[in-house]
Amino acid sequence: MSLTYSAERQVAIAAVRRACVLTDSVFNKLVRNETLTKDDKSPVTVGDFSAQAVINTILGRTFPQDPIVGEEDSADLRTESGASLRARVVELANEALRADLRTGEKEEWGLGPKYTYSAEDLMETIDRGNYAGARSGRMWTLDPIDGTKGFLRGEQYAVCLALIVDARVELGVIGCPNLPADAADPTGARGSLFVAVRGQGAYQLPLADPLAESVLQNRLVIPAFAQDELNLLESVEKAHAKLSFNERVARLLGITRAPTRMDSQAKYCALARGDGGVYLRMPTGVGYKEKIWDHAPGSVLVEEAGGIVTDSRGEPLDFGLGRTLGENYGVVAAGKAAHGKVLEAIRLAKQEEDEHKL
Numbered sequence: 001m002s003l004t005y006s007a008e009r010q011v012a013i014a015a016v017r018r019a020c021v022l023t024d025s026v027f028n029k030l031v032r033n034e035t036l037t038k039d040d041k042s043p044v045t046v047g048d049f050s051a052q053a054v055i056n057t058i059l060g061r062t063f064p065q066d067p068i069v070g071e072e073d074s075a076d077l078r079t080e081s082g083a084s085l086r087a088r089v090v091e092l093a094n095e096a097l098r099a100d101l102r103t104g105e106k107e108e109w110g111l112g113p114k115y116t117y118s119a120e121d122l123m124e125t126i127d128r129g130n131y132a133g134a135r136s137g138r139m140w141t142l143d144p145i146d147g148t149k150g151f152l153r154g155e156q157y158a159v160c161l162a163l164i165v166d167a168r169v170e171l172g173v174i175g176c177p178n179l180p181a182d183a184a185d186p187t188g189a190r191g192s193l194f195v196a197v198r199g200q201g202a203y204q205l206p207l208a209d210p211l212a213e214s215v216l217q218n219r220l221v222i223p224a225f226a227q228d229e230l231n232l233l234e235s236v237e238k239a240h241a242k243l244s245f246n247e248r249v250a251r252l253l254g255i256t257r258a259p260t261r262m263d264s265q266a267k268y269c270a271l272a273r274g275d276g277g278v279y280l281r282m283p284t285g286v287g288y289k290e291k292i293w294d295h296a297p298g299s300v301l302v303e304e305a306g307g308i309v310t311d312s313r314g315e316p317l318d319f320g321l322g323r324t325l326g327e328n329y330g331v332v333a334a335g336k337a338a339h340g341k342v343l344e345a346i347r348l349a350k351q352e353e354d355e356h357k358l
């Protein structure tokens with residue numbers, strides 16, 4: 001029997017859309033004291049917590065047996081100093097969950113004005129994301145706001161959800177409230193949702209009403225770029241990726257176009273719809289381990305659009321090692337034609353770098 005994951009797909013799209021409505025409205029109301037700095041110095045906002053509460057609530061109702069590897073937890077909201085933030089999370093999550101049903105949504109998913117969620121309900125629900133990950137079985141992985149720094153700047157960010165079964169990503173959904181719907185019209189309407197199911201292709205849907213169409217249109221296929229059409233997609237944040245190394249790789253590949261800098265897994269979405277050609281993320285050398293929620297949805301999206309995703313040594317990303325990608329070193333995502341050339345350029349660039357150091 002081949003699994004279609006149609007129920008999971010529908011639920012994941014609805015959950016991501018609701019979370020995107022929330023984050024989009026939060027951005028306009030966000031105040032300084034609604035952002036905390038985590039132990040690793042990264043920011044987390046009222047939007048991250050509330051979006052995780054919304055999506056975990058829906059998953060808890062629809063797939064109660066499935067564990068979730070989610071980025072956030074409720075510890076900071078449960079402290080005395082977190083009280084006002086907690087109250088805002090409760091208000092925002094209720095607003096998002098209680099909004100009227102849309103096409104394709106069901107009341108038994110915990111949605112609509114019939115439900116009210118208490119602070120304790122929502123804190124517990126956020127902590128459903130505490131699963132440690134595993135090599136076997138089903139699990140979801142959630143990044144309620146990927147690219148929090150982009151979100152705070154009013155630039156790109158993404159709400160990202162994936163279903164992993166026996167360490168293989170089977171379904172990925174990415175909502176990008178700030179991404180232009182049409183790459184060719186960067187100042188046009190914003191808001192795109194991307195979905196891929198293993199073996200069923202990658203698609204872009206309108207974020208405003210993604211379940212309205214019963215037949216999927218807008219299948220994404222990465223084109224075979226000519227060398228002079230390629231350019232690199234990379235992080236905005238210098239602390240997240242070694243951009244000087246990217247420059248070296250671009251030169252070795254004969255790339256003349258400037259890189260596209262964009263926060264979050266919107267980079268995987270851009271690549272899947274034929275924008276750029278190569279997503280390159282090299283470690284900065286501080287021993288950071290990539291998180292599974294930062295790559296699971298994006299990797300299945302790019303693979304279903306006909307691309308290849310590996311680490312910088314050509315090894316497959318390993319989603320079975322827990323909350324991180326473990327020993328994987330960097331990420332390279334590209335179309336089939338370009339991927340091997342990028343790996344070779346990385347090898348040469350490393351050699352160059354080593355020679356420099358001697």
Ligand SMILES: Nc1ncnc2c1ncn2[C@@H]1O[C@H](COP(=O)(O)O)[C@@H](OP(=O)(O)O)[C@H]1O
Binds near residue numbers: 148234
């Ligand atoms: N030193 C580091 N190296 C690589 N990635 C890092 C990092 N510190 C944080 N990140 C991750 O980079 C993600 C953003 O990716 P990008 O740079 O492509 O926009 C962050 O996701 P969050 O914003 O969800 O915390 C975070 O998980």
Ligand SMILES: [Mg+2]
Binds near residue numbers: 042043071148
């Ligand atoms: Mg974060």
Ligand SMILES: [Mg+2]
Binds near residue numbers: 143145146
């Ligand atoms: Mg992230």
Ligand SMILES: [Mg+2]
Binds near residue numbers: 071143
């Ligand atoms: Mg995040």
